[in-house]
Amino acid sequence: MSELWQWLIAPFAYQFMQNALIASLLIAATCGIIGSYVVLRRLAFIGDALAHTALPGVVIAYMNGWSLVGGALAAGVMTALGIGWMARKSTLREDTAIGVIFTAMFALGILLMSRLQSFRDLSHILFGNILGVQSQELWLMTAVALVVLVVLVLFHKELELTSFDGTHAEVIGIQSNRLRTMLLILLAFTVVTGIQVVGVVLTSALLVTPAAAASLITSDLRRMMVVSALIGAGSAFVGLLLSYYFAVATGAAIVLTCTAVFGVIVLINWIRQR
């Protein structure tokens, strides 16, 4: 028993592993909670787009010596507002418009990046750099997680209602569009912190996979959010350990752990239904 305990806690004797653990638990749980809306409102594609469009924000911030997280946040919020605006004004289908914009933004980010001397930071942004999280970034992540949680709690009943019956919401005077834009902005905040853990390319996995797994075992949105947060945080912990002991990429290990949990739940469901 004590050997197992040693195996579990030994990696966290290092400061960088402690930071990584706190950051990944916090972010995976937040992603799991807001991810429930991503799954139920079919926003997975938008989540992915928000992650990708953060790239030019990060690069521009880097070139000017601004805060990288600040650059990513600015780009994410602008994208969220842009998507909300486009959904109302454009005759294009929303997913088409998003597809055009986000690939262009991502390409712009890569283009700007290629003009820099060093490509070293690119892989951190693309694939995450959880082991390099600094203490001051932890504070920012905590703040983001708190803001997201508080807003989701305060507007829970309206966000829930607009997710399945926008018509009734409109009839009683709730402006579904504004709530949706608010949700997209929260999503942008969450995604930017998610980039730190698993990178631009894999962030949507943290949003979608735990929530998808949770949706298979609960019948209530609030419970789904809790279960999803637990699956996300648990996978983050296990993924971090695996990456430490087997020297593999942390972000990928966390995502694949989520996927494994999802697979097990699908399997159990399948067996129970036979």
Next chain:
Amino acid sequence: MILHYSGRHHVDSVPGSDAVTIRNLRVVYDASQGDALNCTTLDIPAGIRAALIGPNGAGKSTLLKTLAGLQPYNAGTVSIYGRPVRACHHRVAYLPQRGEIDWRFPITVRRFVMTGRYVHLGWFTNPQRYDDTLVEQTLHRLGLGAVADRRISDLSGGQQQRALLARAIVQEAELLLLDEPFNNVDPETRLLICTILDELQQLGRTAIVATHDLSRIRQEFDLIISLRAGAVVSQQAAELYQQAVVEESYE
């Protein structure tokens, strides 16, 4: 203190006014297709049950959506109890065709019905004891007590329609707009809906129901409004209603 969803929540109705007054209303979806709705005069008195009949595309749904404040209109005036549309959200309940709701969403029947109370709760307020009691009573009245804790996805078509009606009842609305409530429901549900509409009428509430089902229309309604190609072609008391006119409107 209640933070209403809409600032114009507490507008009192004009005493003695009709439930619905429409003058020269025009709704156009697509200019090349002509008017979706073109209604010169329509008055629906308070406290009656009105049926909206007519073939598909006659404008029944459009009219209900306009009254619910969901459909912007291009010209004319629409008053609900003497006030503009959307001036009094709590007073109007709209029951969409069932397909407009995401029934796979993870929410229990009880909580679904509770969303009818939200207009009275406003932002940042959770349901109170009165809301719980009202929802519980209504669930039982509509025969949904046994499925109250099930997901809405588990409901049959008739149960879904009853859940929608339950939500409108807990809203304590004065004007109920029902879009095709008899579509694909079992006979018991149909009977129950009509009984409830009858009870609501005795409380002075008004119901406007779009329907294709004309079999018992003279017993189930007081006023029959016949629409065709977006226009009101006839409007008369149910007991005077002739089957021939009905058939004509379906030609």
